[in-house]
Amino acid sequence: MTLKVYCFRMSQPSRAILIFCKVNGINFEEITVDLTKGEHKLPEYEEINPFGQVPSIVDGDLKLFESHAILSYIACAFPGVSDHWYPSDVAKLPCLGTLLSIFKPLSKKKSYVAKRAKIHSVLDWHHSNLRRGAAPFCLHTVLGPLLGIPTSPEAAAEAEKILISSLSQLESVWLNENGNFLLGNSQPSIADLSLVCEIMQFEILYEKDRIRVLSPFKKVLKWIEDTRIATSPHFEEVHKVLLAAKSEMHKLPLVENYESMSSIKAMLA
Amino acid sequence: MTLKVYCFRMSQPSRAILIFCKVNGINFEEITVDLTKGEHKLPEYEEINPFGQVPSIVDGDLKLFESHAILSYIACAFPGVSDHWYPSDVAKLPCLGTLLSIFKPLSKKKSYVAKRAKIHSVLDWHHSNLRRGAAPFCLHTVLGPLLGIPTSPEAAAEAEKILISSLSQLESVWLNENGNFLLGNSQPSIADLSLVCEIMQFEILYEKDRIRVLSPFKKVLKWIEDTRIATSPHFEEVHKVLLAAKSEMHKLPLVENYESMSSIKAMLA
Numbered sequence: 001m002t003l004k005v006y007c008f009r010m011s012q013p014s015r016a017i018l019i020f021c022k023v024n025g026i027n028f029e030e031i032t033v034d035l036t037k038g039e040h041k042l043p044e045y046e047e048i049n050p051f052g053q054v055p056s057i058v059d060g061d062l063k064l065f066e067s068h069a070i071l072s073y074i075a076c077a078f079p080g081v082s083d084h085w086y087p088s089d090v091a092k093l094p095c096l097g098t099l100l101s102i103f104k105p106l107s108k109k110k111s112y113v114a115k116r117a118k119i120h121s122v123l124d125w126h127h128s129n130l131r132r133g134a135a136p137f138c139l140h141t142v143l144g145p146l147l148g149i150p151t152s153p154e155a156a157a158e159a160e161k162i163l164i165s166s167l168s169q170l171e172s173v174w175l176n177e178n179g180n181f182l183l184g185n186s187q188p189s190i191a192d193l194s195l196v197c198e199i200m201q202f203e204i205l206y207e208k209d210r211i212r213v214l215s216p217f218k219k220v221l222k223w224i225e226d227t228r229i230a231t232s233p234h235f236e237e238v239h240k241v242l243l244a245a246k247s248e249m250h251k252l253p254l255v256e257n258y259e260s261m262s263s264i265k266a267m268l269a
Numbered sequence: 270m271t272l273k274v275y276c277f278r279m280s281q282p283s284r285a286i287l288i289f290c291k292v293n294g295i296n297f298e299e300i301t302v303d304l305t306k307g308e309h310k311l312p313e314y315e316e317i318n319p320f321g322q323v324p325s326i327v328d329g330d331l332k333l334f335e336s337h338a339i340l341s342y343i344a345c346a347f348p349g350v351s352d353h354w355y356p357s358d359v360a361k362l363p364c365l366g367t368l369l370s371i372f373k374p375l376s377k378k379k380s381y382v383a384k385r386a387k388i389h390s391v392l393d394w395h396h397s398n399l400r401r402g403a404a405p406f407c408l409h410t411v412l413g414p415l416l417g418i419p420t421s422p423e424a425a426a427e428a429e430k431i432l433i434s435s436l437s438q439l440e441s442v443w444l445n446e447n448g449n450f451l452l453g454n455s456q457p458s459i460a461d462l463s464l465v466c467e468i469m470q471f472e473i474l475y476e477k478d479r480i481r482v483l484s485p486f487k488k489v490l491k492w493i494e495d496t497r498i499a500t501s502p503h504f505e506e507v508h509k510v511l512l513a514a515k516s517e518m519h520k521l522p523l524v525e526n527y528e529s530m531s532s533i534k535a536m537l538a
C-alpha cells in the first residue's frame with residue numbers, strides 16, 4: 001500500500017514532509033486537508049489524527065502525526081533515504097554493513113547514535129524556541145486578521161522577542177560550526193528541512209516585519225538558501241502555494257519564478 | 270569514561286533522566302547544577318550547554334542537551350536497557366538478532382520503527398501541549414512569587430486552559446487503549462517517564478490548585494502510580510527532594526515516607 005501524506009501546503013511542517021518525500025524518491029499519495037475549509041475537523045480526518053492537525057501519515061496499519069516523528073519514521077522505514085538526513089542506527093546500513101556492524105567496537109556504534117541524538121536535540125529545541133516564536137508572530141501580525149482570529153500587539157511583541165532570541169541562538173549555537181548546515185554538517189538533515197520550512201513562512205509577513213526580524217541574520221539566510229539548493233527543484237515547487245498566497249495577500253504581481261517571489265536572496269545581498 | 274549527568278532534582282526533566290539511568294543500571298555520575306544559585310549561568314556550564322539549562326549529559330566527546338534527546342540517546346548507546354523503553358531499530362537486538370534481522374522481511378523491520386515513531390509522536394506532543402501548560406502554570410501560581418519572577422492571573426488562567434486540555438487529550442488519546450502505559454503498552458517507555466515527571470511537579474502547587482486541575486483525571490492518576498511502581502524504588506528516591514520542597518513551601522510536616530507525602534494515591538481514592 002502506498003504511503004498517504006495528509007497535509008496542507010500552507011502549513012510549514014506539511015511542506016517539510018512533502019519536500020523530504022520528493023527529494024528521496026519516496027512513492028506517496030498527497031491528500032490535501034484544507035484548513036480554510038475546516039477539513040481537519042471532519043470526523044473522517046479525526047479518525048486519522050484525533051487532534052485535527054496537519055500533517056499526518058498513514059502507512060499500512062500505522063497512523064502517525066507530529067511532523068518530527070513523521071520525518072524520522074520515513075527516514076528509517078523506507079529504503080533509499082541518504083544517511084545524512086537522519087544518520088542510521090547500524091541497522092540501516094546495507095546488509096553487509098549490518099553483518100560487519102556486529103564486530104564494530106561499541107565506540108563506533110556510539111558515534112552513529114550520537115549523530116542522531118544531536119539532530120533530536122535541534123528538533124526538540126525547535127519546539128520550545130523557534131516554533132514558539134515564529135507561529136504566534138505570524139498569527140498576531142498578518143494571519144489573525146485574515147482568519148478572523150483575535151490578535152494583540154502585546155502577543156505579537158512577546159512572540160517577536162522569542163523569535164529574535166531563537167534566530168540569534170540558531171546562529172550562535174546550531175550554525176556555529178564549519179559546514180553549510182546545522183551542527184556543522186556538510187549535507188542537510190531532517191532538522192535543517194524542518195527549521196527552514198518554519199522560517200520560510202515569514203514570506204507572508206508584512207515586508208517591514210520580515211525585514212526587521214530576519215534580515216540581521218545573514219548566516220540564517222545563507223543556510224536557507226543552501227537548504228533550498230540542496231533540495232531543488234522540490235523546495236521551490238512545494239513553496240509555490242506559499243508565494244502565491246503572499247502575492248494575493250499583499251497585492252503583489254504573481255510571478256511564477258520562485259527566485260523573483262522569494263525574499264531570501266534580496267535580504268542576503 | 271563515566272557518563273556525566275548535569276541536573277537539578279527540582280527540574281522535572283532532570284528527574285526523568287536520573288530515574289531512567291538508575292532503573293537501567295547505567296553507571297553515571299550525577300553533577301548537581303543548582304539553579305537557585307545560578308550555577309546554570311556559569312561559563313563552565315555554558316561550555317556544556319550554551320542555553321544554560323538542565324539537564325545535559327557529557328559522554329566522552331559528546332555534549333548533549335534536551336531531555337527527550339538524552340533519553341533516546343542513553344537508551345541506544347548503553348547496553349542493558351530493556352527494549353520497552355525505546356523499541357530498537359533492529360541494530361539494538363543482541364548479535365544473533367542482528368544477524369537474523371538481515372533476513373527479516375521489510376514489514377517486520379517497519380513494525381519496530383513504527384513503535385519507536387509512536388513514542389516520538391507522544392514526546393513531540395508533550396512539548397507543544399502538556400509542557401506548554403504545566404510549566405507556566407507552576408510558575409504563575411506557586412513558583413513565581415518564591416523566585417521573585419513576576420506573575421499574572423491572566424497567564425495562570427491561560428496556562429490552566431492549555432493544561433486541562435492536555436490532560437484531557439492524554440486520557441482520551443494517549444491512554445485510550447488497553448495496557449497500563451501510554452500507547453496501550455504493557456511496560457513503560459521513555460515517554461511515560463518524561464510525561465509523568467512533568468505532572469509530578471504539581472506536588473508543589475497549592476493544594477486547591479492541584480486538586481482542581483488534576484483530580485478529575487483518574488486515568489492519568491492511575492498511570493502515574495503504575496509508572497512509579499514500575500520504576501520503584503528509584504522513582505521515590507529521586508522525587509524526595511521535590512516532596513521535601515513541598516513540605517517546606519507549604520509548612521507541612523516532613524514525612525520521610527514517599528506515600529505519605531505524595532498526593533497521587535489520595536486523589537485516586
